[in-house]
Amino acid sequence: MLKNNESLNRFRSLFEQEKEKFLSSQSKLGEQLAVMPEEMMDEVDFTALNLEQQMRLRLRAREGMYFRKVEEALERIKNGTFGHCESCEEEIEAKRLEARPTTTLCFACKTASERSEQIHIDGHRSKSQAARRFA
Ligand SMILES: [Zn+2]
Numbered sequence: 407m408l409k410n411n412e413s414l415n416r417f418r419s420l421f422e423q424e425k426e427k428f429l430s431s432q433s434k435l436g437e438q439l440a441v442m443p444e445e446m447m448d449e450v451d452f453t454a455l456n457l458e459q460q461m462r463l464r465l466r467a468r469e470g471m472y473f474r475k476v477e478e479a480l481e482r483i484k485n486g487t488f489g490h491c492e493s494c495e496e497e498i499e500a501k502r503l504e505a506r507p508t509t510t511l512c513f514a515c516k517t518a519s520e521r522s523e524q525i526h527i528d529g530h531r532s533k534s535q536a537a538r539r540f541a
Pocket residue numbers: 491492493494495496511512513514515516
């Protein structure tokens with residue numbers, strides 16, 4: 407658990423604000439567009455909808471995903487695992503938490519999972535080495 411209760415409280419109120427913001431925007435959206443269950447999203451024929459509807463649906467799906475993350479984060483604050491890496495259980499870097507409060511992986515694990523997801527072609531290395539030679 408984070409030892410610093412003050413920052414834990416700060417994160418909690420941040421998440422609660424986000425949650426409220428989301429819920430109020432959802433109720434506004436709901437009047438304009440029928441609510442669609444998340445599991446149906448994959449089966450939606452987007453081409454049958456007009457562009458504005460498509461964009462709204464996609465935005466809503468993305469917001470829904472973020473909302474779930476926020477709820478999970480609140481849950482982790484409650485059970486005392488917030489701020490710890492889901493994978494290696496080490497504490498997540500404070501700076502990283504500040505930048506992405508809903509993150510569940512420390513920097514090392516996140517990097518490792520990204521690396522396994524995609525092959526990086528690092529074009530910067532040779533350049534920076536060359537630059538160092540002249541420094
Ligand atoms: Zn980790």
